[in-house]
Every structure is written in structure tokens, then in C-alpha cells.
Amino acid sequence: MADTLSRRHAFFSKLGAQILGFENIPEVYKEDQDFAPTFAKCQHRAQGGFYVSEGYLFKEGKICLP
Numbered sequence: 001m002a003d004t005l006s007r008r009h010a011f012f013s014k015l016g017a018q019i020l021g022f023e024n025i026p027e028v029y030k031e032d033q034d035f036a037p038t039f040a041k042c043q044h045r046a047q048g049g050f051y052v053s054e055g056y057l058f059k060e061g062k063i064c065l066p
Contacts, residue, residue, distance in 0.1 A: 025066065026055035032066035 029039040035057060042052045049060045057064040 028066045029057055029064075035064055035066050038064075 029035045032039075038047075038050050039052065039057050041047050042050050042057065045051075050064075051058055
């Protein structure tokens with residue numbers, strides 16, 4: 001049980017994102033009225049606690065969902 005829980009991030013990263021439909025989120029950021037400006041600014045460097053990693057927008061370690 002503990003081994004499974006410790007690997008949940010790896011599972012989500014490889015398989016879960018596709019199953020849950022999260023693979024389209026980076027495209028949605030570009031058109032989202034709330035996140036589009038921040039997403040564009042953070043493409044090259046972090047700003048105000050926001051950053052982009054592997055195409056996803058995060059704020060202080062938490063993913064931003066449009």
C-alpha cells in the first residue's frame with residue numbers, strides 16, 4: 001500500500017493525465033481569460049509565484065486549472 005501511494009505522482013504523470021483529459025490544458029491556458037496573460041508571461045521565467053513546467057501553469061507548487 002505505501003509503495004503504491006509513493007508512486008501516485010509517477011502514475012498520474014505517465015497515464016493519469018491522458019485518461020483524465022489533462023493533456024489539453026496547456027492549449028486551454030492560451031485562451032482562458034484568467035490565465036492567458038500569466039501563462040504567456042511565465043513561458044520564459046517565473047513571475048509572482050507562477051511558473052510553467054512541462055506546459056502546465058503552477059502557482060507555488062499547485063497546478064492552475066482553467
